[in-house]
Amino acid sequence: MFNFFIYNWLLIFFYFDNNKNMLIFALHSSNMAVENKYKFLTNINNPKDLKAVDLKDLVHVCSELRDFIINSVAVNPAHFGASLGVVELTVALHYSFNAPEDLIVWDVGHQAYGHKILTGRRDVFHTNRKFKGISGFPSPKESVYDSFGVGHSSTSISAALGMAVASKLKGETRKVIAVIGDGSLTGGMAFEGLNNVATTKSDVLIILNDNKIAIDKSTGALREYLTDISTSKTYNRIKDDVWKFMGRLNRLGADVQGFTQRIDNALKSIILRNSNFFESLGIRYFGPVDGHDVVLLSKLFDDLKDVPGPKILHIITKKGKGFKKAEIDQPGWHAAPSTFDIKTGEIISAKSANPNKIKFQDVFGDAIIELAKKNNKIVAITPAMLSGCSLTKFSKLFPDRCFDVGIAEQHAVTFAAGLAKQGMKPFCNIYSSFSQRAYDQIIHDVALQNIPVILCLDRAGLVGHDGATHHGTFDISFLRCIPNIVIAAPRNATQLENLMFTAQLEKNKSPFVIRYPRGYTDIYNSNGKFSEITIGKGYCLKEGNDLAILSIGPVGNAALDVADNLAKEDINIAVYDMLFAKPIDEDLLHDICKKYKNIISIEDNAIIGGFGSSILEFIADNNYNTKLVRLGIPDKFINHGTQEELINYCGYDTKALIDNVKKLYKSFITC
Numbered sequence: 001m002f003n004f005f006i007y008n009w010l011l012i013f014f015y016f017d018n019n020k021n022m023l024i025f026a027l028h029s030s031n032m033a034v035e036n037k038y039k040f041l042t043n044i045n046n047p048k049d050l051k052a053v054d055l056k057d058l059v060h061v062c063s064e065l066r067d068f069i070i071n072s073v074a075v076n077p078a079h080f081g082a083s084l085g086v087v088e089l090t091v092a093l094h095y096s097f098n099a100p101e102d103l104i105v106w107d108v109g110h111q112a113y114g115h116k117i118l119t120g121r122r123d124v125f126h127t128n129r130k131f132k133g134i135s136g137f138p139s140p141k142e143s144v145y146d147s148f149g150v151g152h153s154s155t156s157i158s159a160a161l162g163m164a165v166a167s168k169l170k171g172e173t174r175k176v177i178a179v180i181g182d183g184s185l186t187g188g189m190a191f192e193g194l195n196n197v198a199t200t201k202s203d204v205l206i207i208l209n210d211n212k213i214a215i216d217k218s219t220g221a222l223r224e225y226l227t228d229i230s231t232s233k234t235y236n237r238i239k240d241d242v243w244k245f246m247g248r249l250n251r252l253g254a255d256v257q258g259f260t261q262r263i264d265n266a267l268k269s270i271i272l273r274n275s276n277f278f279e280s281l282g283i284r285y286f287g288p289v290d291g292h293d294v295v296l297l298s299k300l301f302d303d304l305k306d307v308p309g310p311k312i313l314h315i316i317t318k319k320g321k322g323f324k325k326a327e328i329d330q331p332g333w334h335a336a337p338s339t340f341d342i343k344t345g346e347i348i349s350a351k352s353a354n355p356n357k358i359k360f361q362d363v364f365g366d367a368i369i370e371l372a373k374k375n376n377k378i379v380a381i382t383p384a385m386l387s388g389c390s391l392t393k394f395s396k397l398f399p400d401r402c403f404d405v406g407i408a409e410q411h412a413v414t415f416a417a418g419l420a421k422q423g424m425k426p427f428c429n430i431y432s433s434f435s436q437r438a439y440d441q442i443i444h445d446v447a448l449q450n451i452p453v454i455l456c457l458d459r460a461g462l463v464g465h466d467g468a469t470h471h472g473t474f475d476i477s478f479l480r481c482i483p484n485i486v487i488a489a490p491r492n493a494t495q496l497e498n499l500m501f502t503a504q505l506e507k508n509k510s511p512f513v514i515r516y517p518r519g520y521t522d523i524y525n526s527n528g529k530f531s532e533i534t535i536g537k538g539y540c541l542k543e544g545n546d547l548a549i550l551s552i553g554p555v556g557n558a559a560l561d562v563a564d565n566l567a568k569e570d571i572n573i574a575v576y577d578m579l580f581a582k583p584i585d586e587d588l589l590h591d592i593c594k595k596y597k598n599i600i601s602i603e604d605n606a607i608i609g610g611f612g613s614s615i616l617e618f619i620a621d622n623n624y625n626t627k628l629v630r631l632g633i634p635d636k637f638i639n640h641g642t643q644e645e646l647i648n649y650c651g652y653d654t655k656a657l658i659d660n661v662k663k664l665y666k667s668f669i670t671c
Contacts, residue, residue, distance in 0.1 A: 157197060180206060358522075571662070
């Protein structure tokens, strides 16, 4: 009875306050017209300028910031929906906290466009993701406001905790904030950070941006748990009243604060089935709240500054907020497909589909369907890249055989190992750069036990505008040293399909890696007919007497073009497609080293430890007196730009290949 009386008193006490706030907001909204397009944003060059804006005008700032992002991405296609969804959060963060003294750590930086614009990069934002322009992700090299470099997910909590502990040890009083999405929270590293954050008693604020989607719809029990909280009308109604009551009582001292927090915890325990996950870890939970109410968020941040220890604020947002097409088709507008009309959302300059070209990822998506029709042991696994790796059609045709495990590459690989151990044929599709996160699992759970997991590494090589965090330039190097493993790189659609067919055969008893790039290849219609490929066998694509080019992957097509062009100058080059980085075709290498004194290797992987290195090792081990020039990714992290610009920068484009061939040929004929 007492509890019931308190609740009803709280409800009556705040009824008029709620309605007054609603009235104020309605009156304010009716005057949202601005004198010019960017009345506020034009004068905001850093967070200090933002703080000079009246609290009531933050709504206008958000409107202008969202419009600026839309107009910018419309002419310079980039990531889109994520940044639109956190406009209010971004403005509130920089309004309430004091960056760069206070440290804001973004989880996956494609939601940080608003942050970049508010922190001095508005006038150069048109160079976003362009060659030698600003990065599409936060980068400490670019700005002091970017406290930590990000690109992969689930890192923010661990990084923020490290920063908070360091500040505490140094006697500093700065605030540390981690912004993490519900999709990123599925990553194992995020759970490791949560597990550790409470034990340090560090003053870390974790903002959980809950929009129910990463690129594709979020999956798993955590998603259901967050939905349970956010959709419980009873809890949210009572929670709002208690929060306001707590806000008034907070001024009365710590004892009352603790009492009101216990009331809130009790409500969650009674009303929700699973309500104390974060609090059971020792992290005070607040929310859920409207992530698009910038005034509310600003006030909450001011209040939460005074709450000691680790805490999490759960906000509800909509990805693509403010742009209708991005709100409706969130996966399709995760990144803008091309330049577009800001009024209609219609695509303006999308490249016309070439009937003779197909994306490598779509070759994979079509082939796995055909293979699965004939082999009921085939299953597909992806860590939150269902559409990105073209498994959407497969998931609809074989819903019981397709597993989106969330952003959890480590789990994906070991899950695949468990399936394969029991006789299934798992195709585990992971972007090359993300596979780095599962390195231990590839070694310990797959290769060491010689389990025939089929690991398909999409986006191998230079991916373009996403830059250093997303280039798949190390996989041959870090995988080649692992025993029991097969590594192949198809040159075209035919080889990709046939490698997939070969990998799923019962005779294959070893881990099988197939790497392929972001981009297009010539269409090959197999009609469901595949051919087995001999593992470890390379091929001569073009005969020649002067020197040899050894390639792996699609770069072999450029080598063929070079050989054809130089033949007109009476320079006769042999071109070999080695196809396998491991096991490499030693019989073919013996023939090559006996015939040619000059060899060029070309690959879209790091030169150190890569395909070319395997040839060097062979030459040294067999005492051949053969000169080898290696072309590929140099020993540095490569920034962003078009794939063509980056290949040129790395020195293995057609011109660089021709220059090296002529240089070797000249030295050969003058000997």
